[in-house]
Amino acid sequence: MSDLSARILGVRRNRRSPWPARWAEIATRLVAAHGVPSLGNFRDPVKEIFYILLSAKTADAQYRRTNRALHLAYPTLEALAGAKPKGVRACIESGGLAPTRARRIIALAKTLLKAGAPHPARYLRSLDAAAAFRFLTGLPGIGPKSAFCVMMYSLNRDVFPADVNVIRIAERLGALRCGLDHAKAQKTLAKTAPDGRSKELHIGLVVHGRTVCTPRNPKCGDCCLADLCAVGRRVTAKP
Numbered sequence: 001m002s003d004l005s006a007r008i009l010g011v012r013r014n015r016r017s018p019w020p021a022r023w024a025e026i027a028t029r030l031v032a033a034h035g036v037p038s039l040g041n042f043r044d045p046v047k048e049i050f051y052i053l054l055s056a057k058t059a060d061a062q063y064r065r066t067n068r069a070l071h072l073a074y075p076t077l078e079a080l081a082g083a084k085p086k087g088v089r090a091c092i093e094s095g096g097l098a099p100t101r102a103r104r105i106i107a108l109a110k111t112l113l114k115a116g117a118p119h120p121a122r123y124l125r126s127l128d129a130a131a132a133f134r135f136l137t138g139l140p141g142i143g144p145k146s147a148f149c150v151m152m153y154s155l156n157r158d159v160f161p162a163d164v165n166v167i168r169i170a171e172r173l174g175a176l177r178c179g180l181d182h183a184k185a186q187k188t189l190a191k192t193a194p195d196g197r198s199k200e201l202h203i204g205l206v207v208h209g210r211t212v213c214t215p216r217n218p219k220c221g222d223c224c225l226a227d228l229c230a231v232g233r234r235v236t237a238k239p
Helices: 003-009 019-034 045-055 060-073 077-081 085-095 098-116 120-126 129-137 144-154 164-173 182-190 198-211 230-237
Strands: none
Touching: 003 129, 003 182, 019 198, 045 060, 045 098, 045 120, 045 144, 060 085, 077 098, 085 098, 098 120, 120 129, 129 144, 144 182, 144 198, 164 182, 164 198, 164 230
16 A cells, blocks of 8 residues: 555545554554464465455455365466366365356466466566556456555565455544445555555455454454544443
């Protein structure tokens, strides 16, 4: 979540907002509470693209399992590009949305091979940030959040992906108006974010959203952000 995110998304940074400093403080608290754990992502941008595609609307344990199964069955991009949808579906069935995802995975493999032959990962690393974002969002099934994930985890870019955990916590903290669609939420967050802390803040919010600030029955008594949050202050003030 940085000035780079705002530039790529074509929005203007809000220099008067108090939120850059608040987000920096939040990042510090989250690192103290959770560290910066690995979420299983890949340094190889090609592997990361498939990992992120399989993670959408899927539980952590499930998408890690389906990703392993997919790459055991099809260890190279060439093998995946030549796969039959039925075979890919069998690998990813437990993660849900298998028919749609199988078609997208095969199309992704073919597109990556064509664009970056013979080294798609090297090609992606050669692109500047704006070009990488355009290329990634042009791939089947890859939206802005997924593109930012690949750029942050695998291309070392200071961009901020706003997933469902990030958006939920931002709403509860008052950084986002409730009910925005994902595109507007992503742009709003990009306007007010601190530079240089995208990865630790994103990972911290994801872990916090999975373990403490859950969709239902958040554990406000265990929350390191409770004093910054209207919901947390209300819950913790009760006898």
